[in-house]
Amino acid sequence: MADRVRLGVIGCGMIGSFHAQVVQDVSSIELVAVCDIVPEKAQAIADKYGVAAYSAIADLLAHPGLDAVSVCTPSGMHADHGLLAARAGKHVLVEKPMDVWVEKIDELAAACKAQGVILGGxxxxxxxxxVQQVKKAIDDGWLGEIVFANGSCLWLRLQAYYDSGDWRGTWALDGGVLSNQAIHTIDRLLWLVGMQPDVQSAYCPTLARDMEAEDLGVALLRFPNGAAGIIQGTTLANPGLTTAVTVCGTKGSVIIEDNRVVYFHADGAPEGLVEVEQQGAGGASADPSAIWGGAHAANIEEFGRAILEGREPWVNAGEARKAVQLLNDIYRAAGVGPYAKATA
Ligand SMILES: NC(=O)c1ccc[n+]([C@@H]2O[C@H](COP(=O)([O-])OP(=O)(O)OC[C@H]3O[C@@H](n4cnc5c(N)ncnc54)[C@H](O)[C@@H]3O)[C@@H](O)[C@H]2O)c1
Structure with missing residues (x-):
């Protein structure tokens, strides 16, 4: 392997274009090719960065010297497209969610393991x-025993957003607000708390948008230590509010809004343990093209380093599947999508 991972992007829509741009600032990775079934989309990015364009994934995978792919196609295609790459011996980076269904993530993870390629999310x-400081503070016990965690993603997506791609809001390829928008918040909550909960009850209706899956999702969680959690997500919150994760423990509490830690208290904690920042810009609350967080480069850089160093990435399959496991448990508890009861 060269000193940089040679990457191909599969899917040149909103996030695929962003990957191609962000990779320009990633030292562990070099963009060499892009692919989209709509040839003009791939060509436009290829022209911009001076790389090869393909309209079939098989052709991209045959690109000379290609080491890895970044899967940026609709969510319900992620595992299938990752499988094609793994079977061609390429390392695989997959956009969130790694897939909509946890069984498909497990199939992809098993194939990557069998092929000896690295899978990252x-x-x-x-x-x-x-946010990393908060994770360390929780792991080091500064919040004491976790008793409550709340994750909310109260955004706005208009009908035009769902109409902008025939996969959006479908059970086969996307799911609704919990799988597409709130999955970041679900992941952050689970990662910080470090426990996988049971779903006590859930409500996932489609109230206002013309789409199959939910535009509102609320779930009550119970963690193995008895702590409670709540997940709230909607794409109907006019004009688009923040995301927030609140974690309360017996010795302290934290509130993260978007990517700012707006409140942190831990009994006896040293000054500056966590950087608290009350002011800041909003995120992707009402604008689908505003990619939340600005930390893609760090995530992709770390994936590239993992390949170069021959180790698991931080966001490996086991990590990426946790939010999807909870997502599927919520859908099951709500009786929606593949878990909907047949009506007589
Ligand atoms: N991490 C984030 O913050 C973030 C933000 C936005 C989107 N995403 C994720 O990225 C994925 C794509 O979202 P998007 O908004 O970019 O969608 P999009 O519809 O804009 O782009 C998807 C692209 O995939 C292409 N495509 C479909 N089938 C293909 C195939 N077989 N081969 C090659 N290309 C194919 C489509 O032509 C399209 O250009 C979703 O899973 C979404 O959840 C993540």
């Missing part, structure tokens, strides 16, 4: 410095 909102 994107959860860029684990990477900002203050």
């Amino acid at each position: 994107i959860f860029q909102n684990r990477f900002p410095r203050a």
Whole structure:
């Protein structure tokens, strides 16, 4: 392997274009090719960065010297496209969610293991410095025993957003607000708390948008230590509010809004243990093209380093599947999508 991973991007839509741009600032990775079934989309990015364009994944995978791919196609295609790459011996980076269904993630992970290639996911909102400080403070016990965690993603997506791609809001390829928008918040909550909960009850209706999956999702969680959690997500919150994760423990509490830690208290904690920042810009609350967080480069850099060093990336399959496991448990508890009861 060269001193940089030679990457091909599969899917040149909103996030695929962003990967191609961000990789320009990633020292462990070099963009060499892009692919989209719409040839003009691939060509436009290829022209911009001076790389090869393909309209079939098989042709991209045959690009000379290609080491890895970044899968940026619709969510329900992620595992299938990752499998094609793994079977061609390429390392695989997959946008969030790694797939909509946990069984497909497990199939992809098993194939990558069998092929000896590295599988990584994107959860860029684990990477900002203050958020990492919170994770360390929780792991070091500063919040004491966790008793409550709340994750909310109260955004706005208009009908035009769902109409902008025939995969959006479908059960086969996307899911609704919990799988597409709130998955970042679900992941952050689970990662910080470090426990996988049971779903006590869930409500996932489609209230206002013309789409199959939920535009509102609320779930009550119970963690193995008895702590409670709540997940709230909607794409109907006019005009688009923040995301927030609140974690309360017996010795302290933290509130993270978007990527800012707006409140942190831990009994006896040293000054500056966590950087608290009350002011800041909003995120992707009402603008689908505003990629939340600005930490993609760090996530992709770390994936590239993992390949070069021959180790698991931080966001490996085991990490990426946790939010999807909870997502599927929520859908099951709510009786929606593949878990909907047949009506007579
Ligand atoms: N991490 C984040 O913050 C973030 C932000 C936005 C989107 N995403 C994720 O990225 C994925 C894509 O979202 P998007 O908004 O870019 O969608 P999009 O519809 O804009 O782009 C998807 C692209 O995939 C292409 N495509 C479909 N099938 C293909 C195939 N077989 N081969 C090659 N290309 C194919 C489409 O032509 C399209 O250009 C989703 O899973 C979404 O959840 C992540």
